[in-house]
Amino acid sequence: MSFLSSLLYSLIIGGIFVYLFIFAFDFLYGEKKEKQERKIHKHFRKETIKKIDLIEHQPRKFTLYTVETGNGTKKVKLKPGYKVVNIVKKKSK
Numbered sequence: 001m002s003f004l005s006s007l008l009y010s011l012i013i014g015g016i017f018v019y020l021f022i023f024a025f026d027f028l029y030g031e032k033k034e035k036q037e038r039k040i041h042k043h044f045r046k047e048t049i050k051k052i053d054l055i056e057h058q059p060r061k062f063t064l065y066t067v068e069t070g071n072g073t074k075k076v077k078l079k080p081g082y083k084v085v086n087i088v089k090k091k092s093k
Contacts, residue, residue, distance in 0.1 A: 027080050029059055036078050040067060043084045047071060 026035070037052055047069040055064040055075070063078045064087075075087040 031078070031080070036063060036065070039078065039084060040065060040076060043076070044069060 026032075031039075033054075040052060041049060044067060049067060049069055051068040053066040053068075055066055057063045060080065062080075065076045065078065067074050067076050077085040077087055079085065
């Protein structure tokens with residue numbers, strides 16, 4: 001019985017450490033493109049996405065995408081930690 005509980009404890013603690021390691025790696029070195037695109041699809045879930053283009057990529061800072069939807073074209077900035085920021089044009093005077 002102690003072998004079974006020891007094995008279960010090792011699996012739970014090991015799983016937590018693996019999850020934390022993956023999260024820290026994504027936060028420090030940037031997410032993979034597939035994860036970023038899934039996040040964009042989740043952010044624009046009420047709109048139909050036609051095309052996603054990569055504009056600029058700086059691994060520890062941000063990644064810029066152009067998202068073409070049914071309503072128009074929008075620019076999106078993804079920061080490490082899966083934060084999505086919509087970029088809005090400045091008003092001209």
